[in-house]
Amino acid sequence: MKVTGAQALFKSLLEEGVEVIFGYPGGQVLTIYDALPQFPLRHILVRHEQGAVHAADGYARATGKVGVCLATSGPGATNLVTGLATAYMDSTPLVAITGQVPTPALGRDAFQEADLTGITMPITKHNYLVKDPADLPRVIKEAFHIASTGRPGPVLIDIPKDVQVGKLSFKYPDAVDLPGYRPTYNGHPAQIDQAAKALMEASQPAIICGGGVIASGATTVLRELAETLRIPVACTLLGLGGFPADHPLFLGMLGMHGTFQANRAIHRADVLLAVGTRFADRVTGPTDHFAPQARIIHVDIDPAEIGKNVEAAIPVVGDAGRILSGILKKVTAGQAAGGANGSAPGGPAAGEPRTALWLAQIEAWRRPAPVAKGSGLNPAEILQTAAGMAGKDAIVVTDVGQHQMWAAQHWPLSRPRSFLSSGGLGTMGFGLPAAIGAKVGRPDAPVVLVTGDGSFQMNIQELGTLSAENVDLKMVLFNNGSLGMVRQWQELFYGGRLSQVTMSHWPDFVQLVKAYGIPGQRVERRADLKPALDDALSMPGPILVECVIDPSEKVYPMVPPGNPVTDMIMGPD
Amino acid sequence: MRQVIAVLVQNTPGVLARIAGLFARRGFNIESLAVGVTEDPTISRMTITYEGDARVQEQVSKQLNKLIDIRKVSDLSPPAMLARELAMIKVHAEGARREQIVQLVNLFRAKVIDVNRRSVVVEVSGDRDKVDALLALLREFGVMEVARTGQIAMERGTNVTALPGRREAVNGLSARDLPMPEPTAGLTTLKRGIQQ
Numbered sequence: 127m128k129v130t131g132a133q134a135l136f137k138s139l140l141e142e143g144v145e146v147i148f149g150y151p152g153g154q155v156l157t158i159y160d161a162l163p164q165f166p167l168r169h170i171l172v173r174h175e176q177g178a179v180h181a182a183d184g185y186a187r188a189t190g191k192v193g194v195c196l197a198t199s200g201p202g203a204t205n206l207v208t209g210l211a212t213a214y215m216d217s218t219p220l221v222a223i224t225g226q227v228p229t230p231a232l233g234r235d236a237f238q239e240a241d242l243t244g245i246t247m248p249i250t251k252h253n254y255l256v257k258d259p260a261d262l263p264r265v266i267k268e269a270f271h272i273a274s275t276g277r278p279g280p281v282l283i284d285i286p287k288d289v290q291v292g293k294l295s296f297k298y299p300d301a302v303d304l305p306g307y308r309p310t311y312n313g314h315p316a317q318i319d320q321a322a323k324a325l326m327e328a329s330q331p332a333i334i335c336g337g338g339v340i341a342s343g344a345t346t347v348l349r350e351l352a353e354t355l356r357i358p359v360a361c362t363l364l365g366l367g368g369f370p371a372d373h374p375l376f377l378g379m380l381g382m383h384g385t386f387q388a389n390r391a392i393h394r395a396d397v398l399l400a401v402g403t404r405f406a407d408r409v410t411g412p413t414d415h416f417a418p419q420a421r422i423i424h425v426d427i428d429p430a431e432i433g434k435n436v437e438a439a440i441p442v443v444g445d446a447g448r449i450l451s452g453i454l455k456k457v458t459a460g461q462a463a464g465g466a467n468g469s470a471p472g473g474p475a476a477g478e479p480r481t482a483l484w485l486a487q488i489e490a491w492r493r494p495a496p497v498a499k500g501s502g503l504n505p506a507e508i509l510q511t512a513a514g515m516a517g518k519d520a521i522v523v524t525d526v527g528q529h530q531m532w533a534a535q536h537w538p539l540s541r542p543r544s545f546l547s548s549g550g551l552g553t554m555g556f557g558l559p560a561a562i563g564a565k566v567g568r569p570d571a572p573v574v575l576v577t578g579d580g581s582f583q584m585n586i587q588e589l590g591t592l593s594a595e596n597v598d599l600k601m602v603l604f605n606n607g608s609l610g611m612v613r614q615w616q617e618l619f620y621g622g623r624l625s626q627v628t629m630s631h632w633p634d635f636v637q638l639v640k641a642y643g644i645p646g647q648r649v650e651r652r653a654d655l656k657p658a659l660d661d662a663l664s665m666p667g668p669i670l671v672e673c674v675i676d677p678s679e680k681v682y683p684m685v686p687p688g689n690p691v692t693d694m695i696m697g698p699d
Numbered sequence: 700m701r702q703v704i705a706v707l708v709q710n711t712p713g714v715l716a717r718i719a720g721l722f723a724r725r726g727f728n729i730e731s732l733a734v735g736v737t738e739d740p741t742i743s744r745m746t747i748t749y750e751g752d753a754r755v756q757e758q759v760s761k762q763l764n765k766l767i768d769i770r771k772v773s774d775l776s777p778p779a780m781l782a783r784e785l786a787m788i789k790v791h792a793e794g795a796r797r798e799q800i801v802q803l804v805n806l807f808r809a810k811v812i813d814v815n816r817r818s819v820v821v822e823v824s825g826d827r828d829k830v831d832a833l834l835a836l837l838r839e840f841g842v843m844e845v846a847r848t849g850q851i852a853m854e855r856g857t858n859v860t861a862l863p864g865r866r867e868a869v870n871g872l873s874a875r876d877l878p879m880p881e882p883t884a885g886l887t888t889l890k891r892g893i894q895q
Contacts, residue, residue: 247717248724252767255712272767305862306709307767430761433754 128293131259131285132161135223138266139167141298144194146170146185146566148178152198153238154225157290170566170595173587175202177559179209180585183218184560187546188521189567190343192219192274199225200238203284204245208553211249213280215550216364217341219273220280221266222250228288229257242284251279259292264299271302276309277428278341309427313449317442321399321423321449322456324440328397330484331357334380334409337364337549338402338426340542344447345369348401351454354461356479358488360388362403363534366545371538377488381409382685383531387491389691392417394487401425402446405435406550415690425449493696501651503673505529505604508655509536512574512602515659520572521546521564525557525581528610531681533576555584558601562588565597572600572663579605579632589642592668599668601639601646602659606675607632614680618695619687628677639670646670701730702756703780703852705860706745706763707737707771714768718745721766727751727759731784731849742770742862746782746851773860775852782852785824787812788834791841792819800840807833818843826850 129137135158139147146168151159162169172178175197182193197203203224213220227236243255252272254265262285269281325331339348345368352359352375359369360380369376378385380392392398398420403409410416413436424431424438425446432441442449479485498504509532513520522537524530524547539545546564548556561575582603592599604610613627636646649658649671662669683694708714715734722729730748737744751759756774763772775782792800793816800819804811809823823833827850834845854860 243713244716247713247720304767306770428765430758430765432761433757 127295129296130157130161131256131262131290131292131294132158133164134259134262134294134296135266135285135290136161136165136167137296138263138298139194140165142192142266142270144192147194147196148172148181148185148563149196150175150178150198150202152202152225154199154227154287155196155202155290157287158196158223158225158285169196170562170591172559173590174585175205176209176555177562177585177588177591179206179220179222180212180553180556180559181563181566181588181591182220182222183209183213183556184523184546184563185567186213186218186220186563187216187560188543188564188571188573190341190543191567192221192270193563194221194223196223197225198238199227199242200240202238203242204240206282207245207249208551208555210246210280210282212548212551212553212556214249214251216548217278217337218280219278221269221273222280222282224282224284225290226255226284226286229286230288232286242282246282249280250282251277253282253284255284255286256289257286259289259294262289262294263296267299268302268304271304272307276307277338310429310443311427311445311448313425313442313444313452315452317440318449318452319456320440321425321442322453322460324397324421324423325355325357325399325453326457326460328395329480330394330396331355331481332377332391332395332398332420333357333359334392334398334400334403335359335361335365335368336401336403337362337368338446339365339368340402342402342427342446343542344401344445344450345542347447347450347454349373351450351457354454354457356481356485357399358391358485360384360392362406362409363547363549365403366534367539367542370540372540375485379534381406381691382411382687383535383681383683384685384691385535386493386683386694386696387488389685389694390491391488392420393690393692395420397421397423399423399425400438401450402427404428404431407435410436411685411689411691415692496697498652501653502676503649503652503655505532505675505679506536507652508602508604508673509533509576510538511655512576512659513537515656515663516572516574516600520544520574521568522574522576523547523557523561523564524575525577525584526552526554526611527578527581528606528614528679528681529576529578529581529604531611532604535681537576554581557581558585558588558592561599561601562592562595562597565599566595569598573598575599575601577601577603578610579603579607579635580609582635583633586638589639589644593642593644596667598666600662601668601670603635603670603672604675605632605635605672606677606679608677610675610677610679611681613677617680618684635670635672644668644670646672648672648674650674700750700752701748702751702759703746703748703775703782703850704759704763705773705775705852706747706769707860707862708743708745709768709770710736710741710743711768714743715745717766717768718747718763721762722747722749722759725758725762727755731847733784733849733851735851739862744860746849748850770862771860773854775854775860779855780852781855782826782850783824784827784830784848784850785822786830786834786845786847788821788823788837788842789818789844790821790837791817791843793817796840800837803833803836809833
């Protein structure tokens with residue numbers, strides 16, 4: 127039986143197990159939207175296409191499934207660009223579907239025409255311009271396969287109007303045929319052997335847990351390996367939640383706003399196991415000063431990441447979970463044979479782990495958390511209180527700026543996919559739509575948005591989506607009346623000359639959400655924090671808690687840009 | 700250091716743009732790029748010459764391999780590499796100077812493929828150094844126009860840059876038995892790639 131291209135699109139999405147699409151209609155997707163009601167798919171109408179792509183991203187990060195968004199040609203499609211770049215940098219599986227002008231009009235600067243495959247080439251894992259309706263099932267099958275396998279990423283499918291209308295005999299392919307795409311999953315056994323040997327012989331080992339650990343579902347085996355060899359673990363921003371925050375071996379986040387002990391430990395490590403991380407500049411600082419004494423074992427599914435930023439002594443390409451399991455097996459076998467865990471001369475006494483002295487050194491590096499003083503709100507206290515009340519199952523979604531770093535530092539995260547944040551691209555405006563997507567994907571989990579007054583206003587139109595869909599999202603807004611992170615850099619590194627960081631006509635955020643039918647309250651004193659959060663978390667439906675922060679509050683510790691990660695500013699004094 | 704790679708790509712629209720875009724955004728400089736279809740009409744072969752050290756060379760190969768439409772990337776290094784390029788050079792050639800040009804052309808085993816009262820067009824093929832050398836000598840006469848193909852390259856000996864499966868098919872066959880590509884296919888492919 128013949129179906130239209132638009133029908134084939136939805137039939138294919140259903141074959142892929144898609145349950146929800148975030149989208150916005152327009153001229154060149156009218157045929158697609160006309161077919162939509164025939165299919166059992168939930169469509170969430172956003173208020174701007176950027177909201178759709180971030181929501182699909184948040185959905186994908188929270189669930190591990192492929193997020194799907196839909197936009198019209200031209201401006202609708204170009205509005206996806208920031209979101210695609212965000213997903214590409216953070217390796218999120220997305221499929222973005224865009225309408226396009228009919229094929230005979232392509233290249234003629236038709237109304238609402240833009241070359242989307244050209245524009246998105248550098249920010250998608252792959253993209254397609256479909257010119258024949260008969261290709262649709264194959265292309266969609268391939269798109270989902272490419273988005274979700276290997277190193278995940280966004281894939282865009284551009285579908286001209288006539289392809290949506292055209293007829294085809296629908297048969298969904300069982301398998302993909304992509305001879306140019308064969309991700310490596312199994313690590314090379316010889317490399318795994320070497321990695322295990324290096325870790326067993328190390329006296330000052332450390333582990334960096336990156337976002338790849340979460341993408342691979344490797345958190346349990348990572349913990350087992352760390353516990354077996356007693357190796358401390360630091361997380362990158364995207365790796366947070368990959369290792370339990372309350373674990374004695376947890377060092378916290380590393381890098382520019384990382385903890386003192388994490389940056390120290392990485393700097394002094396003799397063997398460094400880095401898993402699913404691309405050694406971003408925010409993690410390493412200048413790479414010639416990074417982990418100078420360490421033999422680096424770099425585990426990544428993307429071979430291009432090996433040696434891109436930091437040279438690895440022992441590269442292992444493949445899936446983090448499989449490789450870590452392989453290493454753990456070798457280590458357990460080695461220990462059973464009584465081999466490498468014996469105490470070295472001058473090392474710990476028999477029966478103690480090889481790394482005992484090292485761990486004692488690390489304990490000495492830990493700094494006590496500063497205690498909140500005064501009557502004004504303290505960022506750390508807000509986050510710790512909210513985290514305590516929201517519980518361990520909560521998913522926290524952030525925007526970008528000071529509040530994001532505070533959340534990364536102070537919200538104790540114990541589960542994978544519980545911290546969703548735009549890391550690589552640092553996209554302000556990501557938070558609200560991504561949090562909507564996360565809650566839609568994980569209705570069972572409490573979802574808390576931590577945002578700032580600057581970021582919140584970048585996609586504030588999504589309050590409309592939030593209200594219309596009645597998404598049970600708790601929003602904690604840090605309001606310091608300025609673009610806090612930019613202000614912090616101006617104060618610390620630009621001689622305190624403030625330039626364009628305070629906006630004179632800040633809205634009344636409580637009144638603003640009220641206009642969308644969302645309740646909210648403003649908190650200025652520490653004493654009012656708990657009751658406000660309690661109200662927010664106990665009432666069903668979306669709600670805002672606006673927390674007024676002193677604009678002079680800064681994110682510490684901080685490594686000044688360009689400095690080695692051991693040169694940290696610990697606080698205002 | 701000058702690097703040469705042979706890249707086998709699926710003949711899909713836009714594949715040339717994907718490769719060129721990747722070089723541009725990662726800051727790798729393409730010196731020359733030559734494209735033509737292989738014995739399998741769905742596969743094109745690109746020979747890319749670029750500047751880069753060992754780190755760049757590794758990144759170029761790895762980043763190219765990430766593109767879905769790329770089937771194979773082979774590094775071709777000078778000692779084992781045969782490289783050729785073709786150039787057409789239009790030179791001022793009046794009176795007695797024409798004879799001098801023809802002598803040079805013969806020395807280089809090049810050809811004069813067009814003559815008129817004022818100029819000649821010289822066709823030369825060979826490795827880059829040879830083409831550069833002839834071009835340098837012809838400059839004395841006044842070079843009016845140059846068109847170079849950029850080099851194509853291949854490994855010496857029996858090793859081949861071919862797709863898995865293809866290689867087995869090639870071994871055991873004499874060159875005469877291999878299917879010939881359609882003569883116009885290469886040009887069409889290149890044009891389609893550029894238009895996209």
